[in-house]
Amino acid sequence: xxxxxxxxxxxxxxxxxxxxxxxxxxxxxxxxxxxxxxxxxxxxxxxxxxxxxxxxxxxxxxxxxxxxxxxxxxxxxxxxxxxxxxxxxxxxxxxxxxxxxxxxxxxxxxxxxxxxxxxxxxxxxxxxxxxxxxxxxxxxxxxxxxxxxxxxxxxxxxxxxxxxxxxxxxxxxxxxxxxxxxxxxxxxxxxxxxxxxx
Amino acid sequence: xxxxxxxxxxxxxxxxxxxxxxxxxxxxxxxxxxxxxxxxxxxxxxxxxxxxxxxxxxxxxxxxxxxxxxxxxxxxxxxxxxxxxxxxxxxxxxxxxxxxxxxxxxxxxxxxxxxxxxxxxxxxxxxxxxxxxxxxxxxxxxxxxxxxxxxxxxxxxxxxxxxxxxxxxxxxxxxxxxxxxxxxxxxxxxxxxxxxxx
Ligand SMILES: [Zn+2]
Ligand SMILES: [Zn+2]
Ligand SMILES: [Zn+2]
Ligand SMILES: [Zn+2]
Numbered sequence: 001x002x003x004x005x006x007x008x009x010x011x012x013x014x015x016x017x018x019x020x021x022x023x024x025x026x027x028x029x030x031x032x033x034x035x036x037x038x039x040x041x042x043x044x045x046x047x048x049x050x051x052x053x054x055x056x057x058x059x060x061x062x063x064x065x066x067x068x069x070x071x072x073x074x075x076x077x078x079x080x081x082x083x084x085x086x087x088x089x090x091x092x093x094x095x096x097x098x099x100x101x102x103x104x105x106x107x108x109x110x111x112x113x114x115x116x117x118x119x120x121x122x123x124x125x126x127x128x129x130x131x132x133x134x135x136x137x138x139x140x141x142x143x144x145x146x147x148x149x150x151x152x153x154x155x156x157x158x159x160x161x162x163x164x165x166x167x168x169x170x171x172x173x174x175x176x177x178x179x180x181x182x183x184x185x186x187x188x189x190x191x192x193x194x195x196x197x198x
Numbered sequence: 199x200x201x202x203x204x205x206x207x208x209x210x211x212x213x214x215x216x217x218x219x220x221x222x223x224x225x226x227x228x229x230x231x232x233x234x235x236x237x238x239x240x241x242x243x244x245x246x247x248x249x250x251x252x253x254x255x256x257x258x259x260x261x262x263x264x265x266x267x268x269x270x271x272x273x274x275x276x277x278x279x280x281x282x283x284x285x286x287x288x289x290x291x292x293x294x295x296x297x298x299x300x301x302x303x304x305x306x307x308x309x310x311x312x313x314x315x316x317x318x319x320x321x322x323x324x325x326x327x328x329x330x331x332x333x334x335x336x337x338x339x340x341x342x343x344x345x346x347x348x349x350x351x352x353x354x355x356x357x358x359x360x361x362x363x364x365x366x367x368x369x370x371x372x373x374x375x376x377x378x379x380x381x382x383x384x385x386x387x388x389x390x391x392x393x394x395x396x
Contacts, residue, residue, distance in 0.1 A: 015336045016265030023280040024344060025313045067214030082221040115223045117389040130389035131367045138213045146222060169329045174379070181372070188383040189390075191315040191328035 026114065028194045029149065034166075036153040042097050045159040048075075056124050059140060063124075069141040083112050086146070094164070096157040111149040116189040119143040119182060130185070145182075145189065224312065226392045227347065232364075234351040240295050243357040246273075254322050257338060261322075267339040281310050284344070292362070294355040309347040314387040317341040317380060326380070343380075343387065 049055035062069050066078035072086040080088070087110050119128040121141035132139060158164045172179055173187040247253035260267050264276035270284040278286070285308050317326040319339035330337060356362045370377055371385040 016261075016263075018265045018268050018276065019274075019279065021268045021280055021340060021342070023313070024310060063214075065214075067216045070216050070219045076217075078216065081217065082219055112222060115221070115390045117386060119389070129368075130371065130385045133368065142219060144219070170327075170331065173328065185383070185386040187328045188315060188386045191317070192313045192387075194316075 022194070026193055028196050029147070031195055031197050032150065032152055033198075037150070038153075038155045039164070040096060040155065040157045041160050042157040043159065044161045045093070047161065052126060056126075059121075060124050063140050068139055071141060071143040072146060086112060090148075093162075094156045094158065096155050109151065111151070113147040113149050115144055116147055117145040117182075117185065119145075128182070143182075145186075147190075147193075220392070224391055226394050227345075229393055229395050230348065230350055231396075235348070236351075236353045237362070238294060238353065238355045239358050240355040241357065242359040243291070245359065250324060254324075257319075258322050261338050266337055269339060269341040270344060284310060288346075291360075292354045292356065294353050307349065309349070311345040311347050313342055314345055315343040315380075315383065317343075328383070341380075343384075345388075345391075 049058060059069060062078075070076045070082065072082065072089070076082065076085045076089070090110050117130060119130055119142070120132050120136070120139045121128045121143075122133050122136040122139055124140055128141075128143065156164065167179075167183075169187045169190070172184050174184065176184045178184075247256060257267060260276075268274045268280065270280065270287075274280065274283045274287070288308050315328060317328055317340070318330050318334070318337045319326045319341070320331050320334040320337055322338055326339075326341065354362065365377075365381075367385045367388070370382050372382065374382045376382075
């Protein structure tokens with residue numbers, strides 16, 4: 001519940017602790033210090049679509065051929081299995097060149113954990129909803145957000161034309177103007193977890 | 199994924215279905231028709247606090263004596279175990295008089311499922327956050343929201359001075375003005391579930 005462990009507690013007036021209050025919650029998420037991660041850069045990668053219209057046209061073509069688009073993070077290929085396909089997309093974006101196929105398979109691998117949210121696109125339009133709107137039987141796209149448990153340490157390589165940002169929860173919270181409806185909802189989606197900082 | 203089952207599908211142009219897209223999701227939630235539930239009324243129950251100030255004063259007294267207040271839905275008593283205490287509060291509010299102690303224990307019992315959110319009150323003030331704000335080591339209250347799986351059928355009795363409302367997700371969504379930050383976030387919190395209507 002508290003982020004301060006019993007041994008780190010400095011006060012000589014320790015708080016009165018209520019009865020246990022952890023029922024039906026997911027496992028506590030362990031967070032490692034930022035210094036455990038190494039950041040590098042790699043070659044520029046093509047950006048997806050030059051405009052909103054180009055993006056919606058591409059979606060329309062995809063839908064006609066493959067049905068609803070599945071987008072965990074970046075786009076899954078129609079033939080991809082969900083979790084392995086998502087790991088492949090994460091590696092394309094963030095793994096150092098060459099390392100995604102290294103023999104050292106488990107050290108530093110992405111752990112794709114719980115689904116946090118699903119966003120539905122009912123039409124070939126920009127609006128998405130966190131539910132399937134009434135009368136929508138054929139959503140055009142479903143975008144899923146997952147919890148990714150970072151390993152204890154990891155090397156991350158970011159394409160030169162892109163940026164990797166660490167955004168604190170209080171900055172995202174209640175800030176749809178700046179981050180849009182999907183990112184600004186992340187504090188809500190994470191609020192059922194307890195975190196421990198090691 | 200879709201709310202239309204294969205057999206109920208009317209179209210002779212069935213949609214192209216993408217590869218499976220259900221990884222790391224909770225169990226599908228079954229929803230029963232409203233006609234399975236019976237609604238009645240019972241005697242008036244005292245409303246908690248006449249004013250915001252009275253409520254915050256009561257919280258302050260509680261904190262001094264018992265530590266952080268735990269509020270799943272309504273207030274848990276300090277000695278209550280979390281889930282059984284929450285069921286007792288739900289019964290006080292919604293079970294027909296007498297039935298909460300009936301021998302017929304399992305038929306129609308509340309099923310307290312996943313924690314959906316935690317809201318933290320850092321000070322004796324009205325603001326709550328879906329995370330523990332930085333530098334807050336002694337939150338004054340933690341309010342948890344659970345998924346309650348309704349049984350196939352149930353009799354609900356509502357105190358005469360209160361109202362039980364069924365609010366559709368699209369009405370809550372993006373409607374902080376009307377429903378406040380906690381209720382309007384419910385569509386986000388439920389978006390990782392798939393629902394089936396029977
Ligand atoms: Zn395609
Ligand atoms: Zn929102
Ligand atoms: Zn008390
Ligand atoms: Zn919100």
